[in-house]
Amino acid sequence: MTVYAALLRGIMPSNPNMSNEKLRGVFTGLGFTSVASVLSSGNIVFAAEEGDIAELEDRIQESLNAELGIPGGTIIRSEAELRELLDRDPFTGFTHGRDTYLTTTFFKRPGAPALPADDDPLTTIIGYDAEARAFLAVIDNSTPKTPNFMAWLERAYGKDITTRTWLTVQRIVKKMDAVQ
The missing domain is CATH 3.30.70.1280 (SP0830-like domains)
Incomplete structure (x- = not known):
């Protein structure tokens, strides 16, 4: 299994x-x-x-x-896929918290997407992890202005994606470890 x-x-x-x-x-x-x-x-x-x-x-x-x-x-x-993503630690140097969300957008199908131009001052693009088929970004939530990153993702890549915070990915892997 x-x-x-x-x-x-x-x-x-x-x-x-x-x-x-x-x-x-x-x-x-x-x-x-x-x-x-x-x-x-x-x-x-x-x-x-x-x-x-x-x-x-x-x-x-x-x-x-x-x-x-x-x-x-x-x-x-x-x-195994999620554990390997965690082990690669793509967010080295960043901390997930109230003002900064570390996000992982999972793609349904393989194939590296074109990465966006980093023109949203509230978004720091980490990159695309091909093995996990996941786009990684840091969202600045410290200001009242809402980043348009999530809307951009859907416009750019359609609906065959879903985004989770890095903390949620960690919790999912912890739960997976518990059911083995």
């Missing part, structure tokens, strides 16, 4: 159909084991036989849509 994390797009914890309990129910119904949630923002950890990731993503998304009406996207990463 392989431990995976499903990073679900568009989850709103205030929506009763998107509760962790219901999300876990869909995964359990698909026959996955060791199903657990991380926070209330669409992070599900589970164990399954190793297989084609794209097929697994499609199967989960079809069930989420059919059973709970969740049309968003599903992006899967294995424990």
Whole structure:
């Protein structure tokens, strides 16, 4: 068995159909084991036989849509992929906190995206991690002005992406370690 994390797009914890309990129910119904949630923002950890990731993503998304009406996207990463990303420590020298968010945007499919021009003064681009298929950036939240980085990401790359803070990625891996 392989431990995976499903990073679900568009989850709103205030929506009763998107509760962790219901999300876990869909995964359990698909026959996955060791199903657990991380926070209330669409992070599900589970164990399954190793297989084609794209097929697994499609199967989960079809069930989420059919059973709970969740049309968003599903992006899967294995424990090994996320652990290796953490071990590379791409945010060396930066600290995640109230004023500075370290963000990881996961891409569904391989292929390095064109990196944006660094023209947003509230965003520091770290780069693209090809092995994790993840775009890494630091967002400055210390001013009342809202960075437009997230909107830019969706315009540039479409909806086959999902973003998590570095702290959330760390929590997901910790949960994955616990279910093994």
